[in-house]
Structure formats: C-alpha cells, structure tokens
Amino acid sequence: MTVIAGVALGAWVWLVAAQGMFWRTDVRLPRHEGEPERWPDVAVVVPARDEAEVIGVSLPSLLAQEYPGQAHVFLVDDGSTDGTGELAKELADRLGGLPLTVTSPGEPPAGWTGKLWAVRHGIELARQTTGAEFLLLTDADIAHRPDSLRGLTAAAAENGLDMVSQMARLRVQTGWERLIVPAFVYFFAQLYPFRWINRPRSRTAAAAGGCVLIRSSAVTAADVPDAIRQSVIDDVALAKAVKRSGGRIWLGLAERVDSVRPYPGLGELWRMVSRSAYAQLRHSPTLLAGTVLGLALVYLVPPLAAIGGAAAGAWPLAALGLAAWALMAGSYLPMLRYYGQPWWLAPVLPYTAALYLGMTVDSAVQHYRGRGAAWKGRTYARPDPGL
Incomplete structure (x- = not known):
C-alpha cells in the first residue's frame, strides 16, 4: 500500500506540474484591442x-x-x-x-x-x-x-x-x-x-x-x-x-x-455523464478498465491511504496519502472559486470521482444492453465505419 500511495502521489505531482496547468481557470476569451474595421455577418x-x-x-x-x-x-x-x-x-x-x-x-x-x-x-x-x-x-x-x-x-x-x-x-x-x-x-x-x-x-x-x-x-x-x-x-x-x-x-x-x-x-446528472462516457472511451473494454484503475489510483487511493494509514499507525503511508490528497484538493480550489463554491468541497473530490467512476461503468453497461448514448428518445450505437 505504501508503494501504491507513492505512485498516486507521483501521479499528482506530474498532473499539477506537467498537465498543461489544467487546474488554472484564467483561460478566458482572448483580449481584443478596438473593433474590427468591418463587422462580419x-x-x-x-x-x-x-x-x-x-x-x-x-x-x-x-x-x-x-x-x-x-x-x-x-x-x-x-x-x-x-x-x-x-x-x-x-x-x-x-x-x-x-x-x-x-x-x-x-x-x-x-x-x-x-x-x-x-x-x-x-x-x-x-x-x-x-x-x-x-x-x-x-x-x-x-x-x-x-x-x-x-x-x-x-x-x-x-x-x-x-x-x-x-x-x-x-x-x-x-x-x-x-x-x-x-x-x-x-x-x-x-x-x-x-x-x-x-x-x-x-x-x-x-x-x-x-x-x-x-x-x-x-x-x-x-x-x-x-x-x-x-x-x-x-x-x-x-x-x-x-x-x-x-x-x-x-x-x-x-x-x-x-x-x-x-x-x-443525482439522476439527471448521472444520465448527463453516463450517456456519453463510454463513447468517450471509444467503446473499448480495455480503455474502460484502464480508466477505472486510473481513477481509483489517482482519486481514491490518497484518502484511503491517509485515513487508513493514520488509523493503523502506518505514518509513512498516511503521509503519502495526505500529500496526494492535499495536491488534489489544492488543484480543485480554482474551479470551485470560478463557480463561487465553498472551499470545503475540495477535499470531498474523491467522493465525486467515485460517482464519476460509477457513471462511467454504468455507461458501458447501458451500451451493452443496447441503451447506450440515449438522448431525448434516440439511442446511438457505436459508429459504423461503413456509413
């Protein structure tokens, strides 16, 4: 578990430092000086x-x-x-x-x-x-x-x-x-x-x-x-x-x-995400398995390691989990500020990620039941390359 928690911490260090500063919310409409000479139709x-x-x-x-x-x-x-x-x-x-x-x-x-x-x-x-x-x-x-x-x-x-x-x-x-x-x-x-x-x-x-x-x-x-x-x-x-x-x-x-x-x-939000989540994974069982494992490692392991390590007195494990959890929560704070939401929702992100994991799995289940990307009375199967 200590090794797994260390991998989770390394993943968060990489995400925060090298994933295009995704956590920042300052990418807004490009500035423009003055006005066009002619406004296009x-x-x-x-x-x-x-x-x-x-x-x-x-x-x-x-x-x-x-x-x-x-x-x-x-x-x-x-x-x-x-x-x-x-x-x-x-x-x-x-x-x-x-x-x-x-x-x-x-x-x-x-x-x-x-x-x-x-x-x-x-x-x-x-x-x-x-x-x-x-x-x-x-x-x-x-x-x-x-x-x-x-x-x-x-x-x-x-x-x-x-x-x-x-x-x-x-x-x-x-x-x-x-x-x-x-x-x-x-x-x-x-x-x-x-x-x-x-x-x-x-x-x-x-x-x-x-x-x-x-x-x-x-x-x-x-x-x-x-x-x-x-x-x-x-x-x-x-x-x-x-x-x-x-x-x-x-x-x-x-x-x-x-x-x-x-x-x-929750039902409306669940359907919003699950109707297209498996399509995002190109209807691939392999990508689905990788996504589930990745979400679990990155979002669920840190709080489990922090809380479980502290409860068991395994302080190196707890420290690794807490550090990863802190990076996760810190990276989420700018988005919460953009939406005007309280800071305490940041450490709750693992629970939200668990919901998204469930939505993703449910999307695949619905696909194989023939009720995949359903929206307002229409259901769309995997794209047919012959069309």
Whole structure:
C-alpha cells in the first residue's frame, strides 16, 4: 500500500506540474484591442429538440444580442413534441430583436446523430440565405449576455482564429449540482488542457458544443458536420476536424455565456455523464478498465491511504496519502472559486470521482444492453465505419 500511495502521489505531482496547468481557470476569451474595421455577418444556428422548458430564457438572450454587424438566428426544430418551434416564433414576434427563422430538417438519416443533422440543415439554410462569414453554433439551453456575440467575433477576427469556443458556466444551485458540476469541468480540463488546445502545433483538440463560433471557410475546409456525422461527443470531434484541416482553434472558460438547463437531482446528472462516457472511451473494454484503475489510483487511493494509514499507525503511508490528497484538493480550489463554491468541497473530490467512476461503468453497461448514448428518445450505437 505504501508503494501504491507513492505512485498516486507521483501521479499528482506530474498532473499539477506537467498537465498543461489544467487546474488554472484564467483561460478566458482572448483580449481584443478596438473593433474590427468591418463587422462580419454572423448566422446563429440553434439545434433544438423538446426545449420548451429552457427556450424561453435562452432564445431571448440571442435575439437581444447587441451586434454592430448583420446577424440572423436559425432555430432548427429537431422533431420536438413540446411546441418548441411554436414557442420560439411567439417569442420572436413579441420581443423583436435579431431576425429569427424556425425550420425543421425531418428525421436524421442512418449514420447521423439528430443534433448534427439539425446543425447541417441550419448551416445549409444560413448559407443559402445570408452568406455569413461566421457561424455561431449554440445549444438551446445556453443563454448569452448582450455583448457575447460581439466579443466572440472580435476575438476571432483580431486573433486570426478559425474557431472560438467557450465552456458555458453551468448551473450550480442544488446540492448535487454543487458536488458534481464544477468537477465535470475540472475533469474535462484535466483531459483536454485548454492551454494545449490553444497551441496551433499541439495535437490536443476539444471544444464546448454549447458555444462555438466558427468561420464558414473552416466548416468547408474540415467538411463538417458531414465528416463527424456519427459523433456523439460532437464538440470534441468538431475541434479535431477543424484543427486537422489546418484551422486555428481556441477554448476557454466563459464569463458571458451560461447554461440554464437544470440538473436538480443525482439522476439527471448521472444520465448527463453516463450517456456519453463510454463513447468517450471509444467503446473499448480495455480503455474502460484502464480508466477505472486510473481513477481509483489517482482519486481514491490518497484518502484511503491517509485515513487508513493514520488509523493503523502506518505514518509513512498516511503521509503519502495526505500529500496526494492535499495536491488534489489544492488543484480543485480554482474551479470551485470560478463557480463561487465553498472551499470545503475540495477535499470531498474523491467522493465525486467515485460517482464519476460509477457513471462511467454504468455507461458501458447501458451500451451493452443496447441503451447506450440515449438522448431525448434516440439511442446511438457505436459508429459504423461503413456509413
């Protein structure tokens, strides 16, 4: 156990020192001096399926964007049964603001996820009607402050970026949201360090699908969304396709973009993570086993060694476990501050990690039961390379 605890401590020393400073939360929208000489036209594409619960908050924030150039919102109603499309039209008629077009693509053909089929339809319609230079791909549960589109476009134009993505600030109100949501973003940043993503020559690529501003020319060059049409984790796949085609991408934490989707209980949060966790592991039993062992070593061994070693009087074991636990908790504090949460949630991170471990295993179990990546009435199996 002492050797295992030592390995866990070594892993945390390496993570904190060499994993792209993933624990820092200072990667924010690139600064821009002044304003572009010409504000480019932007088309905002919003795929929506049964989003009546949240569209009343998110859509008005898009219609109210204070953008100096031309902008048009395209809401793609992906077979909603709750009146999402009709509600969107009513909101636009009542509130005014940016012009809104509501359209529907019909059911996705074989080999497409519903969201990406809706995005493809929205992009094609935007090209036919606006010829926009930029596309803002944003989810139906994402609310934007009035200057969000302006800031995104100015940052992309001034810094020569082909894609700018922001990790929307997720809702943190209930006890379960406080326990799980900041950790979700922390684990994502650990897996995809933002600083590595933002280096042009780095192979690391990821995006946050809730808020992606992308040049129309980059969409063409990367052949998206067609090239990623089967991807359940479409934001990461999109970023990889754009970077592989030579595009410059950027990802950071948001200050002006917020998710309004509630996850009040553990069940909703569990489904949010488990529906795509095994897809993230490429449906590989080997990667699943490695992930379970890795999570156990890095997150569970330190507190077990610290508490068990102290109880047994094995002080070298306790010291190694406590040191690793302290590094873990310390690296989590910046994310808790970003979300305005109390410091004492930091040492509880091993418990949260154990929940994520359970979600990951459950994701694999659901996959082999034929209920893998299920979302709003659709289930997506492992991608078929023949499609």
